[in-house]
Amino acid sequence: MSPQPDDGRKLFVLVGTCISFGLQYMLLRSPEFRRAYRLKAYRTHRHQQFMADLAIPDEELVQADVIAFHPPGWADWGNEEAYRSLLRSIPAHVRRISYPYPIFPALWPFHCHDTRNEDAAHEPTPELLPPHYPYGDSWILSKLRKNMSADQILREYLDLDIPSITDVDGLLRKSLEIQQTKEDSTTVKILDFVQENFRTEKTFITMNHVGNFALLHMTNQILNILDIKRLDQTILHTVSELIQFEMPIHPSIIRHFGLRHVGPETRYAIDRFKRQTIQEYVEDYIHFR
Template identity: 55%
Template sequence: MSGETPDSRQLCLMVGTCITFGLQYLLSMSEEFRQRYRLQAYRTHRHQQFMSDFAIGDEELNAASVFIYHTPGWADWGNEQGYHELLARVPAHVQRISIPYPIFPPLWPFHVYDPRNDAPDRALFPHGAPAHYPYGDGVVLRMMRQGLPKEEIIRRYLDMDVSDEIGLDALLEKSIEIQAVKEENTDVKVLDFVASEFRRQPAFLTMNHVGNPTLIHMADQILGRLGCAPLGPFAHRGLFHLVSPQMPIHPSVIRHFGLTYVTPESRYAFDTFRNLTLEEYLSFYIDFA
């Protein structure tokens, strides 16, 4: 009588925010990692608490060889006490690898949470889910409160020079300064990479979602700490972005920072179905609720 072959690989636990969807995929691309580890990932964040109580059992924690996690200062969980209690239960024999959850406001300096996302009667997306735009824009909302028609809001927004409204260089400097302090206590580092590369490649897709280049930079450091080789060329060239959505960047921000991987006409994969220019995105965003 034959049965299933026991999985003798070591257990690797990962606890993190939504960006860990991408890290899980990238680590699993490594044959060395797959041969040595089985990966169990747990994800949560403030607005979508898949695991708000952090109920990972002591038996699983004791069985683990590796524990990949955000240091507490990097993540806004909505249950910080529960997270501290989880970290305190990780046994001393488990190899800990801490990862950042950085944010990058300079490319999207008007980001705010749009309260229209909480309206129970908001419109539906074509696939039937309630419309949801997690990355609001404070300038657009201000013009909407002023009662301007949609066409006028879009025209004014596209014509504006964002650097006249906010000091972009100061925002960039402050963003790196704040997060550099937190990164001192994190095993995996990203800020030097982001600072040197964000003009040449999509280090970030939204103000709090890193793009594939940064994810690969993180994954390679994790693999290195586990004695595995870095990811091969396919990871760099053959993948769609692993974290969504992508948020459009204002043309004046592109000009100001000299971004070379996008243009004012670029399209961005906002969701599974839509690949939008900034103007198209604004039209949908203004009308969604």
């Protein structure tokens, strides 16, 4: 038996990437979970500070009753061996719950890294922060490199029929196949749920961030494992998206997959302040402002 904390509750340690905040929030919305467990979270999305972010004290590992974590291979840790070493250090008495870090590139097939994020010369945003676009678009960047005007890029981009130039169905199949081999050994499952619901519900808000609808599904699996009552879906009506921020979906992708939870005029939470349609977002992205 693991040692109990002073207040009599067991220790639940949550290790993961940025999506783990959503699980943390939803787990702590369960009164029964809060009565049974105190939660300690360790998360990282900064490869160079990997071990600092996930430096779990040995005494906590010994005290823990449950540790939830991404299995190796689900995320790019920047130091895979250090992460495997961390998991090997979990004592045998600790209950392990592994959960995925899924991706869904089919809705954002042009995703890429935009090197303009490293350019400090851009004019600050109204919040006096450097503009930052973590989800680049390879099609737009290719047109910028050809010195096409911003107006023409915007017009041609919005008129694109992406599925006619990119095999988004093949991208969907391949990404799910690759992830399926990882999920086979993962306690918490998500891929079948996503395939069944992505057309009608916001299962993903960016290519690597699940939405609240998928987070609730993952959370309820953890609660089931702990023999705790599931959270009701009404929680989805009481909170904004827990993992920030959202990426607009191209109208041709919406049409191709028959998405019913978004449309061409949908406003997306781009950052803490902006709620933009895809046209407004793309215009700002082209100008990197």
